[in-house]
Amino acid sequence: MSKPETLLDDLSADVRKETALLLAAAVAEGLLGVAAAFLAARIINSAVFEGADLATVLPGLAQLLGVAFLRAVIAYAGAQAGFEAAARARQGLFARLLDHVAALGPVRLSGTATGDVATTLTDAVAGIEPYWRQWLPATATGAVLPIAILLAVLPVDWRSAAVFALTLPLLPLFMVLAGRSAERASQRQWASMARLGGHLLDAVAGLADLVLLGAARREVALVAKTADAYRRETMKVLRLAFLSALVLEFFATVSIAVTAVLVGFRLLWGEIAFIDGLTVLLLAPLFYAPLRTLGIERHARMEALAAADRLASFLARPVSKRVGTRPFVAGDAVSVRFDCVSASYGDGRLALDGVSFDIRAGEQVAIVGETGAGKSTILSLIAGFLEPAAGTILIDGRPLASLDLDDLRRHIAFLPQRAFLFDTTIAENVAMGRAGDVAAALRAARADDFVARLPNGVESRLGEGGAGLSGGEAQRLMLARALFAPAPLVLMDEPTAHLDAATEAAVGEAIATLSAGRTRLTIAHRLKTVEAADRVLVLAGGRLVEEGTPAELKARGGAFDAMLAKLETGGAP
Template identity: 45%
Template sequence: MSNENKSKPHKPDPAITAALKGWKTHSGFWLKAAVAIGLTSGLLLIAQAWLLANIVNAVVFAKAALADVMPSLWGLLALFLLRAGLAWASEQAAFHAAVQVKLAIRAQLYQKVQQLGPAWLTGERSGDLLNTLSDGVEALEAYYARYIPAMSLMALVPLAILVFVLANDWLSAVVMLVTAPLIPAFMILIGKGTEKRNQQQWQQLARMSAHFLDVIQGLTTLKLFNASRREAQVVAQISDQYRQSTMSVLRVAFLSSFVLEFFGTVSIAIIAVLIGFRLFWGELDFLYGFFVLLLAPEFYLPLRNMGTQYHARMAAIGAAEKMVGILEEKGGEEGEVMCVPELRTHSLVLQNLSFTYPDARTALTNFSLDIHPNETLAIVGASGAGKTTLINLLMGFLQPQSGQILIGDTPLTAIAPDAWRKQLAWLPQKPQLFPGTVADNIRLGNPSATLEQVQAAAEQAYAAEFIVKLPQGYDTLIGEAGQGLSGGQVQRIALARAFLKDAPLVILDEATANLDRASETLVQAGVERLAQGRTLVMIAHRLRTVQTADRIVVLDQGTVSAIGAHAELLVSSPLYQQMQAAYGGEA
């Protein structure tokens, strides 16, 4: 239960930052709008400061009456309200930009995971993957809604303010020009150490999420083996490691905020002191001095905001590492041919297939086989013989390192995945039912099917009898993973789904395993119905379920040991004889 994540090399930071920059294109015009609105607000700020400086100068030194400055006060109020509206609009635009990016990246990840297929998923921890697809994508929001606009405004607004300050007080402009680079410089120095901490924090969060899911899924086993207390200690240890990594990131974040605030405050103080002395000595007019003094905090504000939001970049880098790894994962399908040769008249030809897993475990070696139209073909062999690998190759979830699969004369790799899988119906050992009605789950085989067609498929699968006895019949809601139904009932609903799809090629992965004899008899009868007029390929451990197959392929360590009918193999295949004798009809 406490297995660690697989050790994988970290993606280089340049690759992650390049991906984050590239993903900006998904924001459309929203990100540009947020920056443009923010820049407009910054320029209005300069006008607001100039107007306020004139009002104060007129009242204090020119002894102007309230009526004299009233137009300016109304203008000041209008600028204040306008900037407040622009701030809201900029924030909304930035938020929409982040939402667009999140939607696009989540869709890309989902599409890539689908493309990589179930075979790839077996090497990933479910909790880690779910954490990446949910919290990981959400962690990008602050980067695009806060950091990117702050970075753009940091370059534009201070530059605009500096131009006006230079025109009114060159000495203050020099101070700004000298001190301004210190803030981003220290921000980058501090950030160098934060990147690794953020990545470690994200890895700890992914590990904790994956482990929690493992514990929940295995709670019954833990209870039965009195291991729940021991596992609770492991959970507490992992949680504490995450706490420590989080506190490490927060310490650096607080330190960076303090340093940036310190430099910003000291710089403003220097400008204020210089202006104060020159006002006292009469070297600077109050209007211009006060105008520059009002602008000084606003000059450093974008720089300080950038520092505040810099941790959003670190968090995004930590979260994006796993996403970039998934999106760059090699594998999946490249075929584009949409017209698949008719499987009811064309053979499936497997030519010299070889496949080795990344851990160097060889599953198939120069495997060749012709699967004839409308035949029932069974594949048997000991665990690790290559049965599941062969099925994954047939379904297109894996690609052989050598050899090819042909449908007629068309290579499987040339066929578009969706077009190929429309020709397949799959009945696994543990079918997946989804939350929804019974009819919805059967209709997965054909989303446009009518209720009458759904009922007909259920009849063929021997499922109608128990479905009509459910509280709402075909409208009965099914819980997660078929909660409330027996294993045999779940299997017959999945069989009805296969009938409804009416695909010419049916693949079964020990569809009757873990069923009682009565349920097995019904499912087996349904499978025999399903096989009529179709090509049926089945993995079997119970040899009694394959005795009626047209041919049986005996696999041994990734190669074909024997092929023939049940009666032939009992005479000609020592391995098949051993399986029959050792398991009493099960293998």
């Protein structure tokens, strides 16, 4: 069984009750249709050939109406069960995907475009719904109803039953033959749609930069080219779908016509009773209808399989194998130790090569180095986004690999260069679902002044990414978030790197408040950050080449002097 089918089977097992109900409803609806055909044949025969009056056929009509009403109720219940199964499967899958995204972390997702992840979490999840709403009911009726009708017709007219039995395999045969090409085309169409969705989302996210760089027209042309490729693939799928539907309709119509001609001649020759012939003619369309429906809904299955293939590939991406469960209990500050730690991003190149250092509890440490020296790798290792290839990391004397990551991360405050804010209120952006004093956190982050000027204060709604705020204001909200739930370990990637001097001073004061009594590790891009540190780690080529206080390193010269020269001129190391 392929990965997409395995995924769909796993999801069906999660909604076993709803799936069983929709399958039972589909079969029951079909069997009631057979019962209605027998009742209708008996009523017509009584009225036409037996001369029955209205009073005689009225009970039969009441039964027929009752069957029709019951069939409608069961059809409604089946449709509801299908929607419920699809909704629950989609909800469970979405939660599973979010857990997988969290387990992958930003490092393992760094090589994946944001648009690709977004289309996987939206379009691909939505693409599996037809599997329950359309394909499974069609499968149930296609498997049960023709056999049931064949058994019902056999005692009535074995010749018609023989025609049914001989023509039955033709529809599945041509459905498979026509469906192979359609399945391949559907997979290509889904891949094209995923590329289009991912490309469009990434283009919209970077629209401001594209306009500033004068690349907007070129990007429009690329999106148009991708959209045209998706259009062509969609038309191929539709062409094959219409062709397969035509083939099924043709053979089903021919089979019904053969049955009708045979019954007509035998009625003319007196070889079959009218009620039996009419029953067969009423059942013939019902006999072939499930197979025709199955052929049509096979495209829903192909769409679900194409979506499931993308989802299964995403879920198959390897995550951390660590199983640390030890709770992390810390005081106001924590110590960090790297003992001969090496790390790689999976490309064979070591981002860190045998790095060792000790950070005491409450110490303020700056990390400097050229791009690619391994600065960000150290923060990723401490946060558990990356596993060391060799060596040991100790947090407060306990191996990082033994700690519960979720518990550890609750004790870490991270401040990146650019703020990550959400499309919700300021209060919710700061609290992030936790209870506490938002106003106090805003005051400590020197953010209360500009928040008070907003029309609704802390209940003012921000745009995605903090739209409507300046860079300094957004960064101070990030500081307020870190101050809201004090963490003993603070990791920073130079949060003042893109701010003007006045805003940098205000944010610097808030950082000093945040760092008081805590352990802080900062990737430094500014001279002030280095000079304010208790100790500096100098990295080059994934190795720790120097460490010491700023004064010691300056007096010693060497690699640190080169770093200072770049920092003094405003260049990022």
